[in-house]
Amino acid sequence: MAIQKVGVVGFGAMGSGIAQACAQAGFDVTVRDVDQAALDRGFGVVDGSLARLVKAGRATEADAKAARGRIRGTTALGDLKDSDLVIEAALEIIETKREIFAELDRICPPATILASNTSSLPIVEMAAATKRPDRVAGLHFFNPVAVMQLVEIVRALTTSEETVAALREFAERLGKRGIVCKDTPGFVVNRLLVPYLLGAIRALEEGVAAPDEIDDAVKLGLRHPMGPFELLDYTGLDINLHVANVFYDEFKDPSMAAPPLLRRMVAAGHLGRKSGRGFYEYDEKGQRKR
Numbered sequence: 001m002a003i004q005k006v007g008v009v010g011f012g013a014m015g016s017g018i019a020q021a022c023a024q025a026g027f028d029v030t031v032r033d034v035d036q037a038a039l040d041r042g043f044g045v046v047d048g049s050l051a052r053l054v055k056a057g058r059a060t061e062a063d064a065k066a067a068r069g070r071i072r073g074t075t076a077l078g079d080l081k082d083s084d085l086v087i088e089a090a091l092e093i094i095e096t097k098r099e100i101f102a103e104l105d106r107i108c109p110p111a112t113i114l115a116s117n118t119s120s121l122p123i124v125e126m127a128a129a130t131k132r133p134d135r136v137a138g139l140h141f142f143n144p145v146a147v148m149q150l151v152e153i154v155r156a157l158t159t160s161e162e163t164v165a166a167l168r169e170f171a172e173r174l175g176k177r178g179i180v181c182k183d184t185p186g187f188v189v190n191r192l193l194v195p196y197l198l199g200a201i202r203a204l205e206e207g208v209a210a211p212d213e214i215d216d217a218v219k220l221g222l223r224h225p226m227g228p229f230e231l232l233d234y235t236g237l238d239i240n241l242h243v244a245n246v247f248y249d250e251f252k253d254p255s256m257a258a259p260p261l262l263r264r265m266v267a268a269g270h271l272g273r274k275s276g277r278g279f280y281e282y283d284e285k286g287q288r289k290r
């Protein structure tokens with residue numbers, strides 16, 4: 001089944017990026033959020049992102065306008081009933097996601113594929129809330145969606161080969177690389193990233209080197225665009241602590257356990273860029289002071 005119409009649930013940071021990427025690839029998109037204010041915010045993010053692409057010469061004015069015209073906002077989940085694929089990007093709360101999947105299952109025709117953009121929750125728990133577990137999968141995009149080329153296609157225990165094949169083709173049509181992986185915590189990218197980031201904090205605890213020395217070592221020695229402490233501050237220490245806790249609960253692997261320093265920095269409110277202080281300090285504009 002060729003996907004033509006895409007539904008998106010949640011018009012926040014990720015939903016807006018996903019809706020925009022789909023519209024730029026020529027799909028008709030209907031986005032649902034809880035109220036008009038949330039829809040207005042989502043459209044504001046899309047407009048800003050399209051304007052930046054035009055300014056950078058990565059899209060023409062006409063293409064950006066056409067893409068914008070393909071996105072329709074709604075507060076009624078029922079308006080997603082004609083979708084061939086629905087991508088859920090609402091809150092990272094399993095009860096919320098299960099309710100959304102159960103409702104989508106009632107609304108959408110049996111052939112519609114239902115996907116979640118969750119970063120940490122088991123896809124199979126959402127599949128089990130529907131009567132079509134074979135047509136439920138993970139579709140994990142990266143932030144910012146307009147820039148990041150990867151999509152993780154997550155195959156739950158119940159996901160059919162046809163669903164995986166349709167999502168592979170969909171990722172290709174978005175101009176992204178879709179990699180297929182199992183429904184395990186962190187999928188591929190976070191499974192590798194989290195122990196690495198926690199290892200950097202442990203190295204700091206042990207006095208191996210200062211944060212900027214470790215960051216420079218990784219940037220210059222491994223050609224990473226950011227060092228681990230820059231990345232931790234950028235994504236938020238609280239988010240990283242939460243993810244480490246989820247991983248440790250599941251795997252009981254010491255490399256996934258939150259180091260004491262991380263726990264204490266979060267308790268102190270040193271959350272990174274968003275709180276003005278993490279491993280580095282930031283001014284009101286989020287620029288690094290030192």
Ligand SMILES: NC(=O)c1ccc[n+]([C@@H]2O[C@H](COP(=O)([O-])OP(=O)(O)OC[C@H]3O[C@@H](n4cnc5c(N)ncnc54)[C@H](O)[C@@H]3O)[C@@H](O)[C@H]2O)c1
Nearest residue numbers: 010011012013014015032033034038089090092118119143
């Ligand atoms: N932010 C990231 O870097 C990132 C990356 C990959 C995956 N994710 C995942 O994507 C999902 C969304 O994250 P986000 O950062 O965009 O969050 P966000 O808070 O920016 O956006 C969530 C949006 O969902 C809306 N919402 C809440 N309940 C809803 C419902 N029942 N129906 C429709 N809309 C509803 C909210 O009003 C909000 O606009 C989460 O599952 C998150 O784990 C986030």
